[in-house]
Amino acid sequence: MAQAGNVLHFSGHLHFRHRLVLSILSGKAAKIDQIRPEDKNPGLRDYEVSLLRLLERITNGTVIEISVTGTAILLKPGVIAGGPITHDCPLSRSVGYFLEPVIMLAPFSKKPLQLTLRGITSDDRDLSVDLIRTVTLPQLQLFGVSDGLELRIRKRGSPPLGGGEVQFLCPTVKQLKILNFVERGKIKRIRGISHAVRVNPQFSNRMIEAARSVLNRYIPDIYLYSDVYKGEDSGKSPGYGLSLLSETTTGAMHCAEANSQPGVAPEDIALLAARTLLQEVQKGGCVDSHHQILVLLFMVLGSEDVGRCRMGEPTTRTIQFLRDLKAAFGTTFKIVPAEKGDPASTELLYSCYGVGYVNANRTLS
């Protein structure tokens, strides 16, 4: 599909995942160079190679060329095939690293994707499987991806040895609905999942109590669930963590989480998670900072109409993503203050015209 002049050219090792996604969705080849050229260990990391292999298997006909030094790659995208796939993630990144780009592609598969991933299920770098299940997947529902959408957490796996297993099931769609999400509403409930594996199960309850000490002042509707996995299902390493989400009357969600660190008490981990949630809530918007790029991508792909969404200020990832989106699809967003009358508000209104992306791969049943 890729002809000369139809190549996306990127530099650097950052933003690797979303650039690959944009290449596959747009059908344009991606050339990424300058991947850690100055590093004492130059080129791609094991997890990046693993991601390329995973994308190769999810698609059909994708050609990936890696330079001898590993500092440059060329990806010629094929079609998104889907179907049943199992992938072992390296222990250098959690399964969240792999799931995030896959979630952006899966709705446009030929066949519904049934992906089993094994590895670390929560860490400090990427969204944990709990937040992906409780917050990321509901964002897809805003765009009409819902029936049969599921993430099953079969086994938990803490760093460093992992041992977790999740299964991601995603239906295919023909086209995404256009988003019009501008009313933030007020927070009506807070939910959370506290997990502890291969440590004293009381740690889970201690986290819940500490988080409540911060959050109870706001609303009574707080339910923090203690999720216990035993034996084989608890992975190979000890660990614990707390993930939290808030939901407003209009369905806007914000999330935060914290995971165990050596020498830090469960109470302090929980306080960290609770305060990070408050900070996230303070930024406002109908979508939290972690999910900005997913929502912006799906707004661009939506049907040929104006999509609008209220969000907080863009993160560094989002700013680069907006630029890369323009390179891939030619779409620019209009970004204006959401509350023109309130100078203290930092909320912004993002709007764009959808390209009307149609899933041409999908097999009709």
Next chain:
Amino acid sequence: LFAQESQRNRWRDWTKLIYLTSLSPTEILSKQSRISNGEPSDDGMEDEDFFTVVKKSNKETEEVDTSKDSLNPEQMKAWEDEELLDSLRGLFISGSADE
């Protein structure tokens, strides 16, 4: 304070900053935080000082592609402050409407 904030909002044309400048994402956001900290004094010296620090840290530890910002317990200590905690009440259904 309000005057300053409104100035800040007027100053930042996000559409322009993102699509029509070649500033790096970090530069765009750091410029913003400088303004919001009430330090719009634009002498070049400060600029240079700030950016060299960033560059240095880039070389020592690799910047990793993450989807969550690293948690900062020190920064979160701000949330021990009752006034700050109370400032969010208006965002909850139980909060009073006048906020």
